[in-house]
Amino acid sequence: MANAHKLEIFRGLLKFKSNTEKIWGVLVFLTIVTAIEVALGITKPYWLTHHYFIGMKLLNWIFILLTLVKAYYIAWDFMHLRDEKKSLRRAIVWTPIFLVSYLIFILLFEADYIYTVYKDSFIKWDF
Amino acid sequence: MDTTVTTVEEENVWGGGNRPLGASYGKLMMWFFIVSDALTFSGFLASYGFSRFKFIETWPIADEVFTHVPFFHGNYPMYYVAFMTFILIMSSVTMVLAVDAGHHMKQKKVILYMFLTIIGGAIFVGSQAWEWATFIKGDYGAVETKGGRILQFVKADTGERAALSEFAASLPDERVNLSREKGVWYMDEGTLPTYTVNEVKEGLKANPNILIRTETITDEGEKTLLTREESLQKINDATMVVEGANLYRNEYGSRLFADFFFFITGFHGFHVFSGVVINIIIFFNVILGTYQRRGHYEMVEKVGLYWHFVDLVWVFVFTFFYLV
Structure with a gap:
């Protein structure tokens, strides 16, 4: 069976040789994002908790944004949406x-x- | 579209059996289910947001609630939840590796990766159960006021939370727990808290080091600390001692907080549990060689979709319950 997975993430910035390699790459990326979230959650930088955007702290916007990023990679690479029609x-x-x-x-x-x-x-x- | 397993031969448009979306019937139905389930979870999380925005100034701070790590004493906000998140993402990875091995018809590898996925799921469900148990047990205790608000206690010198057991006075018991063998046979009540309101009141009066903390969040993002005089005044509003959490009240703050915690993480935990069960069924089918004989591992791919979806939901629950 020919390998028809699309093997690049970040719009072609990162290319992988095999599907397994891509999976591990995505895992590393997701782990880094989670680590950033936890670090921000524990340190709570002053600037981010005292500036607001549409009624919500900047820190919370960052959390939501990072969550959507994680959701994108889970859906696109783990759930193979990248390879679907x-x-x-x-x-x-x-x-x-x-x-x-x-x-x-x-x-x-x-x-x-x-x-x-x-x-x-x-x-x-x-x- | 070679990544999707071909199960049906291409036929003409009107003959049936063609696949306009390039996905088989089973996979498409799994996606239908996932989309509708995603909407259900969105409904829960949005209603959580609703209640939180309604009580935006008094909502409990998650960092102060989830501070425990098994086998370690002390204050470790969020580390354990982060670990749980990692476990679930990790089991998602082994699942996707199993699907990949299935594409290459490597039965041994599928077995190994499915097994690791099941282990990861089991660790997650176990952690979830532990988290619930810790949440239900509570650690510091608090009192509830006439208006149903929660008052917590803080040590003035260190700023640390004070547990009821550290300062509550010991008074002669006012009443005993009503159980079915006492009084009228069909009447009983829940467990009485360790301390009575009076014991907490007397303890507060006797300990100048103890202050009361209300639910209201200050501009600094912390709970409001009352002065000693205000504390002595405020304790007179107390009507009930609250230890831990149930569906009616909890020592962490707003009543809705515990309700949503039980409901949303419970519903998610149920999904993980059923995911593990389904994974086990597929795991045995793989061992028995069912899919090897069938010529493709699409079933593994389908349960994989469900499993990743459970992971996806957790990413959102993690954000909205523990981080934001």
Whole structure:
């Protein structure tokens, strides 16, 4: 059976000789990303916890971004999405992304509203 | 698209049996399941986000909750969860190696890698169980106020958390645990906490070194520490001693925190457990040579997809529960 795996990650920056080699390469990358996450989580750099972007700490944005990066490599290389047909890949990836973005948008906006209700109106809950 | 195993011969479009997405029926159905399951998990995590944004100023800080490592005493925030994450990613790697070996029809290698995957999954589920046990047991203890808020205790000189056992006074017992053989036969109650509210109150009054910490998070990202006078005032609101966690209340803070912890990590742990069971079934099929005779290892690929999905979900749970 011919080897038809696409053997490059980072848009061709890193090329591997065999599929097994690529798997180990991805593992190293995922481990590094996890290590960075844990290190940031423990040290909590002052600058990142005191600057906000759309109501959330920069540190949390970094965590979410790194998570999405990890998710990408797990789906693309471990779950072989890189080797699937484009139509299948798009059907699998964009459907949840669309639905989940919508859900998150709606729930977090509503939650923020309830937060202001608890904070500013005549409800006593912290006693 | 040689990486996907060909099981059906190409036929004409109207004859059925053709595969427009280049994936076999079984693989496509596995993807259907994974997408719908991903939406379920997204629903849970989004509702966690909802509750957290609702109580953004009082939510427990995960670093202070998950500080234990088995066999080690002391304060090690997150190291163990990071280890669990690594184990799961590692078992994902052995799984993908098994799939790769399957493509090359190397039965011995598939057996080895499937075995390692199962071991990794078992270690993860075991760690999860240990984490639950530690969470349920709790370590410092706290009191609950009339409004259902949690008050924790801190040593003024070191800034460390103070366990109830370190300062609570010992008063003559006010009441005994009601069990079925006492009183009316059908009545009983849960275990009483080790200390009564009065014992905690007296202990606080007697120890000038103990301060109260409320749920509210300051601008510095830490919980609010009350002064000694405020602490003595605040303790009068206490109605109940809370040790550890259950679905009603927990010593870490917001009640919803423990509910979501049990529900989301529990649902994920259930997925890992069923993944291990399915892996074991496929593992035995590989040993029996079922797929060798069938001529392809697509079943290994399909359970592999599920297994990676479980890993994928954990990456998100790890971020939203332990890091953010």
